[in-house]
Amino acid sequence: MEFADGKILASSEGGVGRVVFNQPEKRNAMSVNMWTGMAEALERFAEDDAVRCVILQGAGDKAFVSGADISQFEKNRANADAQREYEKLTSAGRAKLAAYRKPVIAQIRGFCMGGGLGIAMSTDIRIASEDSQFGIPAAKLGIAYGFDMVRALVDLVGPAHAHMILMTGERFEAREAERMGLVNKVVPVDQLEATVAKLAATMAANAPLSLGTNKQTVKAVLMDRADRDMAALQAAMAACFDSEDYREGRRAFMEKRKPAFTGR
Structure with a gap:
């Protein structure tokens, strides 16, 4: 499937959906219509019960997402009023990813900068290759x-590391990102695809209601208590215990076989 005039590609196989940011000539920088296309691709997978988890990745070997498409800044983000309009235009994609009920993995290779790092931080698990580079150069753009x-950044790395990232605007390497807690794991370039595929397959084989409820609970832990x-959360947990999948999980354990979950 293609969205955003082919700059967002989507496919699925074996219970795993894959969304590809496909603008390699600009290191997959996000244009306004790519935000809309990402939201449409995620919605398609949200409605497909066969898709249990989703991988986000960039096309080519240079970047996951290098940030926002700066060539559009003069038109779309020239001042505060334009920035507010830009946020409206891109809010659907941001909101869709932030509230997504299915697990999302970021498969990161190359540049993961600015808005691209924002996308990665909105996923649940981030796996990066050793040649990846990270940063938020907002201070260098004013x-x-x-x-x-x-x-999200402070939740992941704490205020001290967040200050360093934001105040310097500098790039940092994958191992440093792993040390700070920004990514879950760093692997050699030639192992990235297989590592993410194995992780996604493991998640896709687990009970969908459990995955969704656990994700919902983790997000709630990070919210202010009033929110x-x-x-x-209690209803979602009860639904898990009342589900056919829970009965199937118990039977499979007793019968020493892999469970066949249906999401019901």
């Missing part, structure tokens, strides 16, 4: 990073 992304919907 702009500020949005509250939601700064909060947590504890009734919804």
Whole structure:
């Protein structure tokens, strides 16, 4: 499937959906219509019960996403009013990823900068190749990073590392990102595809209701107490215990076989 005039590609196999940022000539920099295309691709997978988890990756070997498409800044982000309009235009993609119920893995190779790092931080698990580079160069452009992304950054690495990243605007290597907790794991370039594929297959084989509920609970832990919907969490947990998948999981354990979960 193609979205955003072919700059977002989507495919699925074996219970795993894959979204590819496909603008390699610009190191997969995100244009406005790519944000919309990402939201459309994610929505397609959200509606497909056969897709249990989703991988995000960049086309080529130079970048995951190198940031926002700066060539559009003069037109779309020239001042504060234009920035507010830009946020409206791109909000659907950001909101879709932030609220996504299925697990999402970022498969990172090359540059993962600015808005690209924001996308990666909105996923659940980040696996990076050794040649990846990270950074938020907002200070070098004279702009500020949005509250939601700064909060996500602080949640992952803590305020001290967040200050270093934001105040210097410098790039840092994959092993440093791993040390700070920004990525889950760094692997050799030639092992990235296989590592992510194995991880995605493992997740896709697990119970969908459990995956969704656990993801929902982790997000709630990071929210302010007043914003947590504890009734919804309790209902989701109860649905897991009342599900056919829970019965199947128990049977499979007793019968010493792999469970066949259906999401019901």
